Amino acid sequence: MAAFSNTLKDPSLFIEKSYIDGQWVSSQSKKTFNVYNPATEAVVGTCPESNTEDINSAIQAAAKAFPTWRAQSGRQRGRILRRFFELIIENKEDIGKIITAENGKAKGDAEGEAMFSAGFFEWFSEEAPRIYGDVIPHSNPSSRTQVVKEPVGVCALITPWNFPMAMGARKVAAALAAGCTVVMKSDGVTPFSSNVLAALGERAGVPKGVFNVVTALENTPSLGLTLCESDIVKKISFTGSTRVGKLLMKQSSNSLKKLSLELGGNAPFIVFDDADVETAVTSAVIAKFKVTGQTCVCANRFFIQDGIYEKFSKRFVEEVKKSQVGDGQNAASTHGPLTSGIDKTQEHIQDAVTKNATVLLGGKSLPSVGKNFHELTILGDVNDSMKVTSEETFGPVAALSRFSSEEEVVKRANNCEVGLASYLMTNDLGKAHRVSEQLEFGMVAINTGVISDWAAPFGGVKHSGMGREGSKYGVEDYMNIKMVVTGGINTVYSSHL
Numbered sequence: 001m002a003a004f005s006n007t008l009k010d011p012s013l014f015i016e017k018s019y020i021d022g023q024w025v026s027s028q029s030k031k032t033f034n035v036y037n038p039a040t041e042a043v044v045g046t047c048p049e050s051n052t053e054d055i056n057s058a059i060q061a062a063a064k065a066f067p068t069w070r071a072q073s074g075r076q077r078g079r080i081l082r083r084f085f086e087l088i089i090e091n092k093e094d095i096g097k098i099i100t101a102e103n104g105k106a107k108g109d110a111e112g113e114a115m116f117s118a119g120f121f122e123w124f125s126e127e128a129p130r131i132y133g134d135v136i137p138h139s140n141p142s143s144r145t146q147v148v149k150e151p152v153g154v155c156a157l158i159t160p161w162n163f164p165m166a167m168g169a170r171k172v173a174a175a176l177a178a179g180c181t182v183v184m185k186s187d188g189v190t191p192f193s194s195n196v197l198a199a200l201g202e203r204a205g206v207p208k209g210v211f212n213v214v215t216a217l218e219n220t221p222s223l224g225l226t227l228c229e230s231d232i233v234k235k236i237s238f239t240g241s242t243r244v245g246k247l248l249m250k251q252s253s254n255s256l257k258k259l260s261l262e263l264g265g266n267a268p269f270i271v272f273d274d275a276d277v278e279t280a281v282t283s284a285v286i287a288k289f290k291v292t293g294q295t296c297v298c299a300n301r302f303f304i305q306d307g308i309y310e311k312f313s314k315r316f317v318e319e320v321k322k323s324q325v326g327d328g329q330n331a332a333s334t335h336g337p338l339t340s341g342i343d344k345t346q347e348h349i350q351d352a353v354t355k356n357a358t359v360l361l362g363g364k365s366l367p368s369v370g371k372n373f374h375e376l377t378i379l380g381d382v383n384d385s386m387k388v389t390s391e392e393t394f395g396p397v398a399a400l401s402r403f404s405s406e407e408e409v410v411k412r413a414n415n416c417e418v419g420l421a422s423y424l425m426t427n428d429l430g431k432a433h434r435v436s437e438q439l440e441f442g443m444v445a446i447n448t449g450v451i452s453d454w455a456a457p458f459g460g461v462k463h464s465g466m467g468r469e470g471s472k473y474g475v476e477d478y479m480n481i482k483m484v485v486t487g488g489i490n491t492v493y494s495s496h497l
């Protein structure tokens with residue numbers, strides 16, 4: 001443990017506590033849990049196994065801090081968020097090391113995540129002073145209607161392990177810009193990246209109680225329930241699986257919370273005959289294999305039109321072969337281990353091969369490298385009956401199937417419960433517009449494998465959830481609208497007719 005923090009330029013960024021009301025604390029239960037490096041299976045450190053008393057203390061602290069934080073001007077809050085952004089950039093290398101140690105992702109991806117996180121603070125530092133209201137002409141000429149935006153209050157943020165800092169940053173930056181205070185429940189697999197966020201927030205000048213982080217592993221369900229049932233908590237923002245998102249929604253029904261749910265995907269990646277093959281291949285490599293296939297926007301189902309199938313699959317295999325799977329700490333590794341195990345990846349490959357898919361690349365686990373390592377895999381001759389197409393793999397498997405017509409591919413792409421990201425490769429502008437309008441997904445990427453940007457609204461439809469993060473819409477999700485009507489004659493309905 002000590003050995004790991006000593007590898008950092010600033011060892012004080014590695015903190016094995018929860019952060020409640022401006023203090024680094026153990027759990028009142030006195031219990032802790034271990035955090036493991038998925039590449040080496042070595043213990044990285046330990047964190048408090050927080051209980052309901054701990055989370056209630058955090059909720060109370062956030063409630064106490066709310067009136068003062070919301071009373072600051074957007075400009076004042078924006079200055080703190082700007083400093084937050086600068087501190088993340090300054091500590092990029094250490095943050096990258098911490099992310100790699102607990103999540104496993106390769107150095108480039110980990111430092112990239114630090115920059116991605118920083119960007120949310122920069123973007124929302126600029127949004128904070130620009131949260132405008134509205135003036136609406138009233139139907140009665142003597143009246144006036146104002147629309148005022150107000151922070152919702154105490155927000156609970158529940159984040160996943162695949163982007164242990166960025167998924168938190170996306171929420172915290174927007175919530176603080178809006179004037180909300182927060183209780184973040186970090187993922188038990190990757191708590192240290194969220195703790196860095198709290199430590200840098202403190203250095204940036206976030207007042208005590210405004211940003212609380214509670215760590216837990218086994219107690220996660222009971223902490224989730226407490227957050228959902230609390231009447232002090234006004235909103236839950238969750239990123240994770242559709243299963244847990246639905247549970248949180250059910251648990252929140254009595255307290256009628258505002259909800260943002262960023263849930264699972266099963267992204268189609270459609271390549272039309274007229275696409276530029278090199279653009280399609282470069283985009284496919286990023287869209288599929290970023291973070292070893294463990295992002296919610298990862299392409300899961302590849303639909304390749306008959307006329308380009310052979311050319312695309314050959315070039316895709318050639319490009320993916322250039323990758324190097326290994327311990328994320330090694331500079332040569334382009335792809336790290338799977339963070340939470342490789343069982344589903346293997347199950348999907350086996351199921352597909354049994355149903356006559358062809359292994360074009362990879363296909364096997366890499367026990368000689370480590371228990372959680374798997375080859376980057378490309379399967380051909382896939383069909384829609386296979387698990388690899390009907391379920392989100394969340395692993396490094398690209399499943400290629402053929403299609404003939406535009407009508408057919410739209411129907412097959414839409415034939416799933418979820419609707420988060422989708423990708424479309426074509427040089428025909430009319431087709432790009434037509435198909436993107438027909439796709440039942442919250443996000444469509446045309447001729448690119450990169451979907452996310454701080455300034456773009458991120459989110460899904462159908463069972464991929466609700467709400468948007470990032471962009472001007474991201475801050476709206478942390479605000480309530482208050483209508484203020486002034487003046488007029490006190491005659492109901494007909495006074496102006």
Ligand SMILES: NC(=O)c1ccc[n+]([C@@H]2O[C@H](COP(=O)([O-])OP(=O)(O)OC[C@H]3O[C@@H](n4cnc5c(N)ncnc54)[C@H](O)[C@@H]3O)[C@@H](O)[C@H]2O)c1
Pocket residue numbers: 158159160161162167185186187188220221222223224225239240241242244245247261262263264265295296297392394420
């Ligand atoms: N839409 C998005 O922005 C987005 C981003 C990242 C991941 N995801 C999705 O997340 C999934 C992968 O992550 P996972 O399998 O670890 O998800 P998960 O739902 O199991 O876990 C996500 C978070 O929820 C917590 N959690 C689990 N059970 C809980 C409960 N009962 N109450 C409160 N919190 C609980 C976990 O500790 C973790 O912090 C994939 O489906 C992926 O698509 C979505």
Ligand SMILES: O=CCCC(=O)O
Pocket residue numbers: 162163294295296297451452458
């Ligand atoms: O995994 C979920 C989010 C990843 C991204 O925004 O690119």
